[in-house]
Amino acid sequence: xxxxxxxxxxxxxxxxxxxxxxxxxxxxxxxxxxxxxxxxxxxxxxxxxxxxxxxxxxxxxxxxxxxxxxxxxxxxxxxxxxxxxxxxxxxxxxxxxxxxxxxxxxxxxxxxxxxxxxxxxxxxxxxxxxxxxxxxxxxxxxxxxxxxxxxxxxxxxxxxxxxxxxxxxxxxxxxxxxxxxxxxxxxxxxxxxxxxxxxxxxxxxxxxxxxxxxxxxxxxxxxxxxxxxxxxxxxxxxxxxxxxxxxxxxxxxxxxxxxxxxxxxxxxxxxxxxxxxxxxxxxxxxxxxxxxxxxxxxx
Numbered sequence: 001x002x003x004x005x006x007x008x009x010x011x012x013x014x015x016x017x018x019x020x021x022x023x024x025x026x027x028x029x030x031x032x033x034x035x036x037x038x039x040x041x042x043x044x045x046x047x048x049x050x051x052x053x054x055x056x057x058x059x060x061x062x063x064x065x066x067x068x069x070x071x072x073x074x075x076x077x078x079x080x081x082x083x084x085x086x087x088x089x090x091x092x093x094x095x096x097x098x099x100x101x102x103x104x105x106x107x108x109x110x111x112x113x114x115x116x117x118x119x120x121x122x123x124x125x126x127x128x129x130x131x132x133x134x135x136x137x138x139x140x141x142x143x144x145x146x147x148x149x150x151x152x153x154x155x156x157x158x159x160x161x162x163x164x165x166x167x168x169x170x171x172x173x174x175x176x177x178x179x180x181x182x183x184x185x186x187x188x189x190x191x192x193x194x195x196x197x198x199x200x201x202x203x204x205x206x207x208x209x210x211x212x213x214x215x216x217x218x219x220x221x222x223x224x225x226x227x228x229x230x231x232x233x234x235x236x237x238x239x240x241x242x243x244x245x246x247x248x249x250x251x252x253x254x255x256x257x258x259x260x261x262x263x264x265x266x267x268x269x270x271x272x273x274x275x276x277x278x279x280x281x282x283x284x285x286x287x288x289x290x291x292x293x294x295x296x297x298x299x
């Protein structure tokens with residue numbers, strides 16, 4: 001059975017007007033073309049839907065049953081169109097994103113607050129996760145998109161550069177490096193180093209750069225920024241964190257020093273699953289975040 005939307009519209013128009021000429025005008029076709037549409041509808045359904053005479057058109061008993069279903073379908077389609085249009089206006093829907101903890105705790109909350117003020121009907125979800133977990137959540141469809149600096153299988157994702165974020169050394173205020181305005185990686189040779197988690201993008205970005213530097217392993221490999229800060233404050237080693245993290249771990253005993261080498265950065269991308277379209281709500285947030293990348297806190 002092939003019941004097109006045009007045939008359904010023709011049925012409703014004839015039912016409402018009771019006249020072929022008026023119904024044909026409403027459907028923007030000639031009277032003969034409209035009569036053929038009704039005949040084709042009845043042929044497809046396999047029953048006579050209208051009784052016709054020279055003056056009146058009325059539903060047959062079977063046509064009245066058919067009418068109930070057609071009106072239900074028409075109402076459901078109207079509701080679907082209304083819902084899609086409402087979501088397209090960005091007044092409703094859900095958006096789930098994943099972000100590195102440093103961004104999730106610093107720059108991102110203000111952006112989400114501004115988005116919610118503009119679109120209060122959109123439900124927001126945020127997951128603060130490391131790079132590998134972020135990739136998995138995007139690939140599995142658990143989030144619409146995420147921030148990531150390291151993708152294991154780039155063929156599975158579409159990405160757009162968000163920002164090149166500097167990586168910064170943190171040390172104790174009494175450290176011999178504390179008075180330097182900028183550093184070379186070689187300046188860290190033979191120093192006790194506090195590593196961040198292997199799952200995080202900072203560690204993954206740093207490893208090829210520091211593999212030839214004779215760093216001393218402090219014995220500490222930690223995931224949380226406050227833990228890193230606590231270890232450095234107590235002079236258990238030095239460490240390297242992202243620039244966005246500095247505002248979260250500011251302490252009088254800590255000094256943050258950038259590097260001369262422009263390679264010592266963490267390129268952060270907005271990432272989504274390849275060939276998967278974003279909803280209107282998710283695209284609105286994606287665009288806002290890109291437009292405000294220059295507002296990422298600079299330390």
